[in-house]
Amino acid sequence: MKLFGSYTSPFVRHCRIVLAQQQRQFEFVSTDYTQSAQQSPAMRVPFFSDNDLKLHDSSSILRYLRNSAGQSFCATPEQFDLYCMVNTALDTTVNLFLLERDGITAADVSYLQRQQSRVEAILSELNQITWPETEVENDAHLRLACFLSWAQFRERLDVQQWPQLQGFLAAMNQQAWFANTHPALT
Template sequence: MKLFGSYTSPFVRHCRIVLARNEQKFELVPTDYAQSAQNSPAKRVPFFTHNGLKLHDSSSILRYLRNLADQGFCEDIEDFDLYCLVNTALDTTINLFLLDRDGVAIEEIGYLQRQHSRVIAILDELNDRDWPEADPENDAHLRLACFLSWAQFRERLDIHQWPNLQNFLASVNQQPWFANTHPALS
């Protein structure tokens, strides 16, 4: 198994957590933007190969890995909806981060302001929920934890605005299976 990506990517981190927790041997192949543009039609990380199979999105990779381990992937419709909601916020936040890094003034473009507003609305919605301790078998929880951790690492969000999400992240940060994959450790 080869997982292509970067240590800082929250999508790659989610895959690394599942691989490690399932004790599946794999090689993480460090991959930058130029390499992902050449090697994946999605032009992003992660992408994955195993026994001739090539997958191009973290969600398909996760589903494949869960199937290999006889585990479910977002089998409950509410968990799947949560996964999709978090994924929307994560993908939008990453796009805004990359635009900001390229010098685009997000606050000057109406469309980008709406995208930022989308992220805030999703986080407000998620903060209104009661959060149990993160379940390492629940991909919606893992996606949320990877998103919040990445957003703090990249200084994209002040998580103090959302105390329930802050508590959720503090709880999952205590778990070695999560803490040991933090991008700052790479």
């Protein structure tokens, strides 16, 4: 098994956590933008190989890992919807971050303002949920923890605006299995 990605990617982090929790042996191949554009049709990380199987998105990788270990990936429609909502906010935030690095900001483009509003609306909705304090129950929760941690690391949002989410992230940061994969530890 090979997982290609960067240590700072929240999508890659989610896969690394699941692999570690399952105690799977795998090779991590550090991959940058140029390499991902050459080696994956999705032109992004993570991508994954296991013998002849090649996967190009974190969600398909997670589903494969969970299913091959006899675990469920987003077992209910509600869990999957939550996962998709978090994933939308994460993907949008990453895109806004990358555009800003290229000098394009939400203040410059009305479409990007709508995207920023989308992230804030999702976070406000997620803030209405009572989150677990000690265990991540499913991949939707784990994806949220990876998103919030990355967003703080990259200074993309101030979690204090959403106290339920702030408490959830603080609780996750106390879990060694989560804290040991923080992007700052690369």
